Amino acid sequence: MPSRRGSPLFSFSKKERIRKEWSATRLEALYELAYLRVFAAWEMCLEAIFYRSLCGYASAAGQEQLIRGAYFSNLAAAEGDVLGGNVFALWHKPQRVIDRCKKYIKSGAGCPCVQEVTLTSNLSRLEHLVSMRHRIVHDQKDAKNKFDAATLHIAGRIYRASRPGKFLRDYDRTKTPPQRWLEVAVTELSSLMAQMV
Numbered sequence: 001m002p003s004r005r006g007s008p009l010f011s012f013s014k015k016e017r018i019r020k021e022w023s024a025t026r027l028e029a030l031y032e033l034a035y036l037r038v039f040a041a042w043e044m045c046l047e048a049i050f051y052r053s054l055c056g057y058a059s060a061a062g063q064e065q066l067i068r069g070a071y072f073s074n075l076a077a078a079e080g081d082v083l084g085g086n087v088f089a090l091w092h093k094p095q096r097v098i099d100r101c102k103k104y105i106k107s108g109a110g111c112p113c114v115q116e117v118t119l120t121s122n123l124s125r126l127e128h129l130v131s132m133r134h135r136i137v138h139d140q141k142d143a144k145n146k147f148d149a150a151t152l153h154i155a156g157r158i159y160r161a162s163r164p165g166k167f168l169r170d171y172d173r174t175k176t177p178p179q180r181w182l183e184v185a186v187t188e189l190s191s192l193m194a195q196m197v
Contacts (some may be wrong), residue, residue, distance in 0.1 A: 031168040034168075049196050050101070052096070097119055098116050
């Protein structure tokens with residue numbers, strides 16, 4: 001007599017149980033969590049590139065020139081100067097990172113200003129991506145309004161309950177084959193990271 005485990009009925013009921021456990025709400029929460037992980041990696045990348053630039057590390061575009069004239073001797077010294085006695089610096093707002101670049105790194109002829117140029121060139125899109133991050137971690141009316149404005153701009157629509165998970169699971173149908181918005185965001189942020197190293 002064959003075991004019950006090997007029967008198609010057992011396999012079907014197990015799959016059905018798993019489907020029920022992974023409701024749309026749970027999947028959307030999972031997509032939001034994934035987006036937060038991706039965005040945290042983006043912030044860590046911005047921070048790492050910035051501190052390394054202050055220490056004289058060169059990108060593919062060349063070595064940044066500092067306003068102070070000399071490079072910091074190590075990453076801890078660069079970080080200490082940027083923090084200025086604070087415990088941490090915020091990296092999620094692109095305009096704040098651009099302003100930090102302008103404070104430390106020379107711009108103009110012969111100066112690559114890679115991080116500043118990359119962020120400035122993509123500021124609008126990055127602000128929309130920040131709105132998604134902000135909406136996931138905050139339930140304020142302002143966060144909802146900015147998220148709705150971002151999805152209206154990016155996808156041409158507003159998502160029910162202003163939930164990022166609904167947007168991130170949806171498809172960008174302008175791509176062939178269509179890609180989920182989470183994948184589009186990951187690809188865009190990865191591309192920007194590659195431009196800065």
